[in-house]
Amino acid sequence: MSKINAVRIINLNYNNNAIRINDETFRLGGKSTLLSLRNGGGKSVLVQMMTAPFVHKRYRDSRDRPFASYFTTNKPTFILVEWVLDGGAGYVMTGMMVRKNQDLSEGNGEELEMVNFISEYKTRCELDIDHLPVIEKTKKEMALKGFGVCRQMFEQWRRDRSVKFSSYDMNQAPQSRQYFDRLMEFRIYYKEWETIIKKVNLKESGLSELFSDCRDEKGLVEKWFLDAVENKLNKDKNRMKEFENIVTKYVSQYKENRSKIERRDTIRLFREEAGEILKDAECYREEAAAAAAHEGKIAAFIGELDRLEAEAENEKAAVQDETEVLEAEIKRIGYEEISCEIHGYEEEQTLHARRRDMAGFELDSLEHECEGLTQKLRLLECARWREITRESFRDYRFADERLAALRQKKEDLEPERVMLGTRLKAYYGEVYRKESEEAERLTESLRVTRERIAELKGREAGYQNALQEAERLAGGLQTRISGYDGEEERYNRRHRQSLRRNILGEYEPAALEMAADGLIREREQVSRLMTEGKREAGRLEEELRIVDRNLEDAKKELILAETAKKEQTKELGRLEEERKDRRVILRYLELPEEYLYERDRILTAIQRKLSDIAMARRGFEKELDELEKEYRKLAEGRVLELPAEFEEMLEQTGLRRVYGMEWLKKNGNSVEKNQKLIRRQPFLPYSLILSRGELEKLIKSGNELFTSFPIPIIKREDLEDGAAECDGGIVSLGKISFYVLFNDNLLDEEKLALMMREKEVQIGRKRQAADQKDKDYREYFEKQEKIRSQTITKERYDAVEQEIGRLEEKISELNAGILKLSAKQSSHKERKRVLERESAEAERKIEGLKRQEEDLAALTGFYKVYLESRAELLKCRDKMEATRQDQERSRQLCDKLEAKEKSLEGENGLLRERMKETEGKRQIYVGFGGEPAGEAAKETVEEAAVSGTGVSAIDAGECRLAIPSQEEAVGLEARYAAITGNLSGEERELEENCRKTLSAYEKNEKELKRLAEKYRLSDAEYQDIWYSAEEKDRVDDMLETKQTEKKISERKWNEEDKLVALAVQNKERCQKDMVKKFGEEEPLPKDAITQVDFDVRRSRAMDRVKDARDRLRAVEEKLRSYEGNLTALSEYREFSPAEGLTWDSQIPLENMTPKQLGDFKGSMIRDYRQALEKRSGRKADLEQTLNRVVRREEFAEEFFKKPLETLLLLTGSAEQVIMQLTTVLSSYESLMEKLEVDISMIEKEKDKIVEILEDYVREVHANLGKIDRNSTITVRDRQIKMLKIQIPSWEENENLYHVRLMDFMDEITARGIELLQENQNASEYLGTRVTTKTLYDTVVGIGNVEIRLYKIEEKREYPITWSEVAKNSGGEGFLSAFIILNSLLYYMRKDETDIFADRAEGKVLLMDNPFAQTNASHLLKPLMDMAEKTDTQLICLSGLGGESIYSRFNNIYVLNLIAANLRNGMQYLKSDHIRGSEEETIVLSQVEVNEQLELNLF
Secondary structure, three states: OOEEEEEEEEEEEEOOOOEEEEEEEEEOOOOOEEEEOOOOOOHHHHHHHHHHHHOOHHHOOOOOOOHHHHOOOOOOEEEEEEEEOHHHOOEEEEEEEEEEOOOHHHOOOOOEEEEEEEEEEOOOOOOOOOOOOOEEEOOOOEEEOOHHHHHHHHHHHHHOOOOEEEEEEOOOHHHHHHHHHHHHHOOOOHHHHHHHHHHHOOOOOOHHHHOOOOOOHHHHHHHHHHHHHHHHHOOOOOHHHHHHHHHHHHHHHHHHOHHHHHHHHHHHHHHHHHHHHHHHHHHHHHHOOOOHHHHHHHHHHHHHHHHHHHHHHHHHHHHHHHHHHHHHHHHHHHHHHHHHHHHHHHHHHHHHHHHHHHHHHHHHHHHHHHHHHHHHHHHHHHHHHHHHHHHHHHHHHHHHHHHHHHHOOOOOOHHHHHHHHHHHHHHHHHHHHHHHHHHHHHHHHHHHHHHHHHHHHHHHHHHHHHHHHHHHHHHHHHHHHHHHHHHHHHHHHHHOOOOOOEOOOOOOOOHHHHHHHHHHHHHHHHHHHHHHHHHHHHHHHHHHHHHHHHHHHHHHHHHHHHHHHHHHHHHHHHHHHHHHHHHHHHHHHOOOHHHOOOHHHHHHHHHHHHHHHHHHHHHHHHHHHHHHHHHHHHHHOOOOOOOHHHHHHHHHHOOOOOEHHHHHHHOOOOHHHHHHHHHHOOOHHHOEEEOHHHHHHHHHOOOOOOOOOOOOEEEHHHOOOOOOOEEOOEEEEOOEEEEOOOOHHHHOHHHHHHHHHHHHHHHHHHHHHHHHHHHHHHHHHHHHHHHHHOOOOHHHHHHHHHHHHHHHHHHHHHHHHHHHHHHHHHHHHHHHHHHHHHHHHHHHHHHHHHHHHHHHHHHHHHHHHHHHHHHHHHHHHHHHHHHHHHHHHHHHHHHHHHHHHHHHHHHHHHHHHHHHHHHHHHHHOOOOOOHHHHHHHHHHHHHHHHHOOOOOOOOOOOOOOOOOOHHHHHHHHHHHHHHHOOOOOOHHHHHHHHHHHHHHHHHHHHHHHHHHHHHOOOHHHHHOOOOOHHHHHHHHHHHHHHHHHHHHHHHHHHHHHHHHHHHHHHHHHHHHHHHHHHOOOOOOOHHHEOOOOHHHHHHHHHHHHHHHHHHHHHHHHHHHHHHHHHHHOHHHOOOOOOOOOOOOOOOOHHHOOHHHHHHHHHHHHHHHHHHHHHHHHHHHHHHHHHHHHHHOHHHOOHHHHHHHHHHHHOOOOHHHHHHHHHHHHHHHHHHHHHHHHHHHHHHHHHHHHHHHHHHHHHHHHHHHOOOOOOOEEEEOOEEEEOEEEEOOOHHHHHHHHHHHHHHHHHHHHHHHHHHHHOOOOHHHHHHHHOOHHHHHHHHOOHHHOEEEEEEEOOOOEEEEEHHHHHHOOOHHHHHHHHHHHHHHHHHHHOOOOOOOOOOOOOEEEEEEOHHHOOOOHHHHHHHHHHHHHOOEEEEEEEOOOOHHHHOOOOEEEEEEEEEOOOOOOOEEEEEEEEEOOOOOOOOOOOOOOOHHHHHHHO
16 A cells, blocks of 8 residues: 555534634655644544545444534545555545535435545646645635536546546446446555454544454454455455355255265165175074084983982981980080089089198197197296296305305305205205106106007008009099990980980980880881871972963063064164264264264265375375486586476477586586686576577577476576676566576585485385375275274164163063062972972981981890999999098008107107206215215115105105205205305305395295296196206297197198189079070089080080081081082073983092083083074074164165065075165165266365365465564664464364364255255355365364464563453553454455565555553554654654654654634634654645634635
8 A cells, every 4th residue: 555645624514514624635645744733723633534544335334423514514624645555656635525415405315425546646736735726816815616527627637648536436336336346456455444444443542442343362353353354365355255156056966866876875775784694694603503512412411410419318317316416415415515514613613621720720739739838838948047036045055055064164064965966866866866767757758659650550551552442443433434435425426316324324214215116106107297298298299380370471481572672672782882982983973972873974974084195195195206317407406497398499409418516516627616617607597508599499480389487498508608797696687587596416426415314315205295184084984984884873782772672571571470480490300309308317316316216226235234334333433432531531540650750759858857867866865875875766766766656765764854846955065065165265155145136035936936927827737847948949840830830720720711712603604695695593413413524525516517517517508519410401491401311420520529510501502503503693683783774764775675675585594685685785786886977076076075175165264364564673783573473283183174174064064965965045144154264274274373472561571462462451452453454455455366465555544542551661662663664654643752752753744733712712723833854845725814804705
């Protein structure tokens, strides 16, 4: 577009005629210009006026003011705009003369009369913007010419060939179209003014609102970018209409050939289905005979299981009876054991009570002995003090007598001494006699004690011998008794009895006789029950036959229903697999789920995919061919590719081809020299080299061969004479320039080799891509074949589900009936088996009872011997117990006698010591009283001591005086000692000694009395006691021993007392346990308790129970196994074994475990069922396949349905099916050949249309990527692309896009055919679908286009998305909108086909108050830079000022309103050009107008 050089407005009133523009011209000079006018001054009016000449009528009105409202008089208003043409081509003025229509009353519908005109001129002239004679000047005034006068002038100029002037009545539609077409010739695009500039100025700063309805990238692309691309691509012709026409034509053609296509596809489908039918028929024939062999084997297996089950039932009953008996026996043993335990605790209680009493008696005895020994110690203590007292008394008497002797010195003491000696002699003789008598007594007592001890020890040996003999006899009797235990155990084990004796070892009275009678009664009872059971078994046999027949009929019906269900379930499973496969394929094809049952649509999509892949493969092959050609060129040294026709012409003319590049490689020159040659002759590598003669021959050949590009030819003689100038790759030949830049690497062999290797790599990659396409093609072909082989439809799937539901209900009912019949059958069979088992068991039991009676009789004989032996054993044990008691009493008595012996020995020893002491003292006085008499007395005394008769001294005649007492003897001894001693001490010393001894005597006597009182002893009790330390030690030892024994006895008593309490506690515990475990309040009497070896008995019984239970479990497990297997085999009861077939003895079922038997049965049933399933399955497969094929909608036509129904009738014979099917296929093959020929044309037409549409969408896609090309500016010394449009790679998604386009084609074709069949307008539908937006959104997806813009802030800049921009308001949003608008204008103006077109074609953008939101310097600078970059002239009307705005414009007008003096309230708009240069020209119409002349002028 050219730029605006000037704008002139003449005679314009606005704001209700309050403001007037008389004649104002704004010199823009093609530059961005700021028209500064305060708010309310008429900025919007000026924008509306400047826009009016370039838009159609409907775009002239503003939002709040119709364009016609400005014109109310008959005076015309002129709006003139002068454009400076691009490239210095001169000027063109576009103008509008408008006034109110004066003929409205006559019915003229137009409100305004309007004439637009265009004037072209190179330089200033009469018809330029300044000199256009629409104002007439007189001597006194200037007058505006009338509308009619001006129209006549315009008409004259239009007819004048010397000027380029044209006018157009805008109320005439043809002239209006001519006007706008004429504008287009000057690149003044009315669509830009109507769609962009008009919208930008709907309100102040309207550019911010231009894209306000585009909140995301999709809206922006759809509403603006695609519209711009579509307008550009359809500028020369309406391609979308052409697309609509060819698609409409194709839909009609497809509709006409639809029946043939469907018939071909159906035959193809039938051919695919026929292959499956043939396969099923063959398999059915092979499996038909496989199942019969299994039935006989199953029948034999059932018979063997029946036999084993009967045996197991009998064994189970026997083991159960045995187990019950054993469990009762174990309970009895427990009861006996706890009773025995209670009795044991009672005995323990009695025993320990008796021992406690014995320990008490022994304790009392020891306490008595300890008291005696203590008393003896006390007596010895008193005797000791008595001796001490006597000694002190003797000392006192000696001292006193010596004192008296001293005083009687002069007296003769000899007679007294003799008398004292005689009396003392008699005293000690009497004492010695008494001690001798005591010694004899002790000796005799000791002898008697020792004899008694010896006697008791001898008796103890006799007791021991008697015990040994008794134990030997008891052992023999016990052996005999234990032998009976074995007989009893054998009887119990053999007959599973629990015959047990009581605790006394005896049976209850008459127990054996009662047992014998019981066996006889039981045998008779069993015989009676056996007879009754056989009668009942016969009755059940008849009822069972009836139930079996009913059950067999129900099972046959169930088998039929289950077979049908299996067939339907298998069919449903197959359909599910097809559904699953289809879902995978749908995801692969990116088709929605609702297409699941649309087979044709899926096949069409796959076919499109195959076509896309084939097309892509062909493209790769084409590119591969080009790369290989380039490789050959490099290898052969050619850069010029001659047309084949030109080469043929040269050959026909006989001219030899020499390529410039070939000559350079073979001329032998160095690389540097060849490079110099090329610089002189830039076309040399791209030229043919001919000699001058060859060139003349070519000229004279007269061939008229047209070429698509020029072929340079250089004369061989001029190879080194070239002198062409090459500046930056540009070679100028006359007025034509060429860009020629040769690759010098082609002259270097090494670099050429490197280039060839790179080319080889490219070829390899391209070949790999082509191979991948081959692989993709095979995969999609397999998917296509899979879809074609499928038979699933929605109706078929639902029908199968419903049929399965119905069959399940029927099977449920049949199963319920069979369950009842089976239960009745099982009940009868079970009862019959029970009766048979009971009968067999009864027979065995009768035989067992007979044997038991015999064994019981033998056991009774053994029992009699047992009782006799047991009685003898009891007597023997009683005798042994009596002997042990006598032995114990003898041992205790012996122990006491031995203790007495020790005591007597001690006393005898002490007595001997005293006798020696007495004899010693007697010898002192033996000389008194005559020697003979003394000797005779001595002998008499000694004899008395030996004989023990005792003789006194008086009897012996030793002394006739009285024998003194012990106390007298002490005094006599003291007197004797005094008168016979050496008395030479002083009387005073004797008196002192007498006093001291008297004091000691009194003190000792006082201590003796204290002890006697303390121990409560009389003098008589210890007077005759002789104290000795040895005796005291001996008594101390005895006391200590007795006290120790006493403590032991106390401890023993305590222990026995505790044991008594423990026995009582244990007894009570056992009684509670007895009640809890056995429900008995009292223990069994001892005579009711049999053997007491309870653990052995229980262990044996438990072992037998365990053994019985193990056998029972084993039998039950076998029985369950047999019953379970027989129940599982009940449906096969009707099978009969083949004649002569019995169960194989090599397979012993009785030795198998349940699992092995179950596995064996399972394998048999599985094999049989598999055979049945295979047989039924193969037949069902054939029938199902035929039914499925018959039900397919594709074969509903009689042409296909009748042969299929015939095949269904022949399913009994696979051979007939195969023969019939082969015949049908042969008839279809001939028809297919003709159909293929007719259909190929329509499919080629479809591929052609898809290719055309795909090329268009690819072109749209590429153009979208070009919109942002010229959006790079410098921001803070950095190059920033302000707009960046990111689109998906076409090459990477080309196959996907092709498939989508194929799907789109199928969709609109199907819908178009539907509309045609409904007699509706299909063209209208196709017109709404075949649009640029729909095509691009369907193929690429508008949402896949991403838009990024740069946000400029005061100190930084960063990229943001359009969605983020849409949320912004103010300057950032305005700047982003300006960048997008500028990029769109640049893109729409760019002529891609003209390689010499100016990259920055001039553009104009008129904006009302754009700085209301954008006055920041950091935003205005990039805005103005972007305008300058894209060569966009900004004409901005604003009420804002300031340096930040003014500094961005080089051309500024300030518009002021000046009040008029002659008319009240009128204001005139006057312009002040404050920045920018004025054009020097004489303007006739622009003169200074005084207020006095204004009325005359207008």
